[in-house]
Amino acid sequence: MSTFDPRLLSNEETRKQRQKVLPILSAALEAVNPYAAVKRQMSLEATKLFIGERTYDLDKYRHIYVIGGGKAGGSMAKATEDILGDRLTAGVINTKYGYLADTKIVRINEAGHPLPDVAGMAGAKQMVDLASEASEGDLVICLISGGGSALMTLPVEGITLEDMEALTSALLRCGATINEINTIRKHISQIKGGNLSRVAYPAEVVSLILSDVVGNPLDVIASGPTVPDSSSYAQAWEIVERYDLVDELPRSVVEQLRKGTEGIRPETPKKGDPLFAKTHNLIIGSNEIAAQAALAEAQDAGFRTMLLSTYVEGEAREVAHVFCAIAKEILHSSQPIQSPACVVAGGETTVTIRGEGKGGRNQELALAAAMQLGDLDDVMIIALATDGTDGPTDAAGAIADGSTLRRARQKKLLARDYLANNDSYNFFDQLDDLLITGPTNTNVNDLTFVFVF
Amino acid sequence: MSTFDPRLLSNEETRKQRQKVLPILSAALEAVNPYAAVKRQMSLEATKLFIGERTYDLDKYRHIYVIGGGKAGGSMAKATEDILGDRLTAGVINTKYGYLADTKIVRINEAGHPLPDVAGMAGAKQMVDLASEASEGDLVICLISGGGSALMTLPVEGITLEDMEALTSALLRCGATINEINTIRKHISQIKGGNLSRVAYPAEVVSLILSDVVGNPLDVIASGPTVPDSSSYAQAWEIVERYDLVDELPRSVVEQLRKGTEGIRPETPKKGDPLFAKTHNLIIGSNEIAAQAALAEAQDAGFRTMLLSTYVEGEAREVAHVFCAIAKEILHSSQPIQSPACVVAGGETTVTIRGEGKGGRNQELALAAAMQLGDLDDVMIIALATDGTDGPTDAAGAIADGSTLRRARQKKLLARDYLANNDSYNFFDQLDDLLITGPTNTNVNDLTFVFVF
Numbered sequence: 016m017s018t019f020d021p022r023l024l025s026n027e028e029t030r031k032q033r034q035k036v037l038p039i040l041s042a043a044l045e046a047v048n049p050y051a052a053v054k055r056q057m058s059l060e061a062t063k064l065f066i067g068e069r070t071y072d073l074d075k076y077r078h079i080y081v082i083g084g085g086k087a088g089g090s091m092a093k094a095t096e097d098i099l100g101d102r103l104t105a106g107v108i109n110t111k112y113g114y115l116a117d118t119k120i121v122r123i124n125e126a127g128h129p130l131p132d133v134a135g136m137a138g139a140k141q142m143v144d145l146a147s148e149a150s151e152g153d154l155v156i157c158l159i160s161g162g163g164s165a166l167m168t169l170p171v172e173g174i175t176l177e178d179m180e181a182l183t184s185a186l187l188r189c190g191a192t193i194n195e196i197n198t199i200r201k202h203i204s205q206i207k208g209g210n211l212s213r214v215a216y217p218a219e220v221v222s223l224i225l226s227d228v229v230g231n232p233l234d235v236i237a238s239g240p241t242v243p244d245s246s247s248y249a250q251a252w253e254i255v256e257r258y259d260l261v262d263e264l265p266r267s268v269v270e271q272l273r274k275g276t277e278g279i280r281p282e283t284p285k286k287g288d289p290l291f292a293k294t295h296n297l298i299i300g301s302n303e304i305a306a307q308a309a310l311a312e313a314q315d316a317g318f319r320t321m322l323l324s325t326y327v328e329g330e331a332r333e334v335a336h337v338f339c340a341i342a343k344e345i346l347h348s349s350q351p352i353q354s355p356a357c358v359v360a361g362g363e364t365t366v367t368i369r370g371e372g373k374g375g376r377n378q379e380l381a382l383a384a385a386m387q388l389g390d391l392d393d394v395m396i397i398a399l400a401t402d403g404t405d406g407p408t409d410a411a412g413a414i415a416d417g418s419t420l421r422r423a424r425q426k427k428l429l430a431r432d433y434l435a436n437n438d439s440y441n442f443f444d445q446l447d448d449l450l451i452t453g454p455t456n457t458n459v460n461d462l463t464f465v466f467v468f
Numbered sequence: 469m470s471t472f473d474p475r476l477l478s479n480e481e482t483r484k485q486r487q488k489v490l491p492i493l494s495a496a497l498e499a500v501n502p503y504a505a506v507k508r509q510m511s512l513e514a515t516k517l518f519i520g521e522r523t524y525d526l527d528k529y530r531h532i533y534v535i536g537g538g539k540a541g542g543s544m545a546k547a548t549e550d551i552l553g554d555r556l557t558a559g560v561i562n563t564k565y566g567y568l569a570d571t572k573i574v575r576i577n578e579a580g581h582p583l584p585d586v587a588g589m590a591g592a593k594q595m596v597d598l599a600s601e602a603s604e605g606d607l608v609i610c611l612i613s614g615g616g617s618a619l620m621t622l623p624v625e626g627i628t629l630e631d632m633e634a635l636t637s638a639l640l641r642c643g644a645t646i647n648e649i650n651t652i653r654k655h656i657s658q659i660k661g662g663n664l665s666r667v668a669y670p671a672e673v674v675s676l677i678l679s680d681v682v683g684n685p686l687d688v689i690a691s692g693p694t695v696p697d698s699s700s701y702a703q704a705w706e707i708v709e710r711y712d713l714v715d716e717l718p719r720s721v722v723e724q725l726r727k728g729t730e731g732i733r734p735e736t737p738k739k740g741d742p743l744f745a746k747t748h749n750l751i752i753g754s755n756e757i758a759a760q761a762a763l764a765e766a767q768d769a770g771f772r773t774m775l776l777s778t779y780v781e782g783e784a785r786e787v788a789h790v791f792c793a794i795a796k797e798i799l800h801s802s803q804p805i806q807s808p809a810c811v812v813a814g815g816e817t818t819v820t821i822r823g824e825g826k827g828g829r830n831q832e833l834a835l836a837a838a839m840q841l842g843d844l845d846d847v848m849i850i851a852l853a854t855d856g857t858d859g860p861t862d863a864a865g866a867i868a869d870g871s872t873l874r875r876a877r878q879k880k881l882l883a884r885d886y887l888a889n890n891d892s893y894n895f896f897d898q899l900d901d902l903l904i905t906g907p908t909n910t911n912v913n914d915l916t917f918v919f920v921f
Contacts, residue, residue: 230796303801321804324797328840329789336782337790340815343683344777348756351774351804362793387781 163237372438375406616690825891828859
């Protein structure tokens with residue numbers, strides 16, 4: 016069970032309910048622990064390697080390589096190595112500084128995130144070299160997780176890291192959408208947009224993916240290195256023209272895109288491309304998997320359960336209204352489910368920062384919920400960032416219930432003021448209501464729990 | 469069935485789904501039609517008058533009076549008269565200008581709303597006079613609906629309409645909450661805060677209430693004329709001091725409140741006061757009743773149904789995210805319910821106006837939903853103001869689905885720009901997607917429908 020800061024249980028009034036619900040949160044986090052998630056999907060029996068529902072007869076594979084990147088890359092590589100041992104030929108993984116793991120065969124490169132750096136590019140080059148070496152009869156295991164897009168930055172030859180930085184800032188300046196930015200990035204990358212599968216071809220590729228994108232769009236997670244790309248050079252060029260960027264972007268980038276539109280550079284591989292017959296993508300961890308694990312645990316604990324959605328977005332403090340509204344309806348009319356009830360919603364909200372306080376989207380959602388719940392008994396709303404790091408804080412989220420405002424008043428804390436200042440961390444910190452787990456090395460976005468006892 | 473503007477069915481592409489769902493919306497509106505709602509709860513058989521679950525033996529009542537106020541007052545009085553005929557002794561109802569009804573015994577006064585006027589005060593005085601006349605062995609039927617608080621304005625003697633206006637603007641200026649404003653108003657009124665029940669005592673009172681407040685708090689709807697008050701003169705005075713209003717408020721108001729705190733004026737009647745043994749409050753129309761009627765109709769039409777909540781508040785465009793998230797989850801995993809699905813949520817959202825366009829909270833919710841749905845097929849989100857008037861427009865709301873953005877693009881309408889300008893009305897108007905019913909003479913807040921086909 017994941018451990019939460021024991022301060023959460025320091026208050027006698029709230030302890031009992033919290034002791035009941037914390038194992039449910041732990042179950043969610045355990046289910047998407049990268050090491051455990053790989054082990055759940057991958058196993059070896061004699062010469063048979065099982066990954067998801069597929070079986071790989073290792074007698075038929077000459078080499079097995081491990082490549083990939085993301086914040087969970089170290090743990091995922093460690094699990095893969097623990098399963099395959101010296102059946103692994105070699106491996107290269109890029110992960111964020113501080114996320115090393117103790118592997119023997121797979122080389123773990125620490126690299127820059129969210130801003131790519133030379134270490135990351137060097138590691139990504141090693142991956143591409145390894146994937147190029149792989150050929151017919153080889154298996155490439157690709158380990159993908161949140162942060163993979165930045166951590167596996169490798170532009171085509173001629174485009175430098177400085178060019179990439181200039182590109183990013185120009186795209187952000189002109190107000191391009193994230194989709195537009197990704198379309199351009201995919202078309203100047205050796206890895207993104209299915210390019211990694213192409214490099215590995217004709218080796219077989221299996222991607223184990225920990226999804227940090229709401230709705231799990233495979234072509235978006237880590238920019239889809241092993242997934243057919245649906246965008247084109249023509250669209251990339253259209254974006255350049257739409258925002259009048261021909262003179263703003265580095266010449267190397269403009270050149271690459273122009274050559275692409277002229278057919279001189281190959282398109283990213285598309286759906287239906289025969290090379291994808293040799294690539295299989297498998298989501299091993301996602302918001303949904305975490306939510307379902309929580310619901311299963313809640314059910315065991317006697318709650319009636321409901322998965323509301325795993326697609327929740329929107330401004331945290333406003334979205335909180337809907338969770339409170341559901342809690343009130345359960346209390347009032349036992350709809351949509353009867354108490355004791357546990358409703359779980361996943362996704363990722365946003366915060367429009369107007370104040371100067373410390374907080375994150377989950378803590379802010381919880382603070383708004385506390386205000387909306389008022390003194391309502393028997394209701395609890397919990398917002399949790401599965402990576403353990405909600406905003407720039409050391410908390411994963413916070414707990415709100417009908418006692419929050421009362422306990423705050425006793426300490427002369429005005430919830431309204433803390434919310435106005437985006438200072439949810441300091442509000443909950445003083446009440447011992449922060450969820451603190453430390454970094455979980457995984458990220459499947461956020462979970463909100465509505466409990467009615 | 470309530471009739472919607474036929475333009476809604478002018479597009480062949482969207483017609484079929486709309487034909488399926490419009491009767492569901494109509495069912496919701498029918499259920500809270502004030503005339504129908506009174507008739508559903510009140511009936512006469514020989515000398516027995518049935519109201520809700522209570523029976524009144526008319527042989528035992530000397531006089532039956534009808535009083536009350538609100539925008540539905542005319543229709544409610546008409547229904548009461550149609551049932552009781554000349555068994556009614558007399559009646560006075562205040563309603564908004566233009567909301568007259570064709571009654572013979574009950575006098576319908578048109579009055580100012582949302583700003584009270586002398587006509588309203590004169591009518592309220594007639595009500596109080598009638599209620600005072602009523603005594604042991606008389607029955608006072610009180611008809612309460614949205615707008616009743618302004619429409620039944622009658623301050624204690626010595627406080628003028630101008631004083632009331634000055635009071636309201638001072639309270640709004642200082643940033644007092646709506647609860648604080650109501651606490652003060654109840655303590656200077658002859659009607660609000662249970663005072664009407666006291667005036668009518670020892671006559672019996674039965675209040676038929678059409679709720680326009682989220683969650684149906686009886687003491688808030690029309691300021692609770694027949695409901696125990698939980699606030700006190702001491703609290704009212706505290707508010708005056710908190711905002712430093714002693715010199716800001718009209719002297720007559722300050723005097724009244726001061727006398728109250730000194731025990732010279734009687735408190736509003738409280739819970740447990742024996743006079744309430746003779747008062748019965750019955751909600752005959754509410755958001756929940758409308759929602760349940762919609763769900764029943766949807767079920768008959770083959771949808772799986774769920775009442776999400778009747779307590780939804782928050783910023784319309786943000787709250788929309790949650791409804792879209794639910795639609796996406798139903799499509800993706802058949803949770804929380806399987807398609808064909810109809811999820812209904814009630815409440816009242818808000819709009820922070822930043823642009824200069826025309827719209828309302830329901831139309832804005834629908835516009836935001838259209839943007840969030842994108843080109844998703846088989847999903848429809850409908851937002852409906854049950855009073856038929858969403859914001860300052862002649863539309864009750866709008867329909868969003870996966871075709872909205874595409875049809876908008878064909879007409880060169882950029883949803884993003886319309887949303888930024890709070891111009892949802894003009895967006896949907898050009899697409900024939902507005903729900904136009906005309907005024908429904910009822911108000912039980914808003915309903916949002918999530919359909920997945």
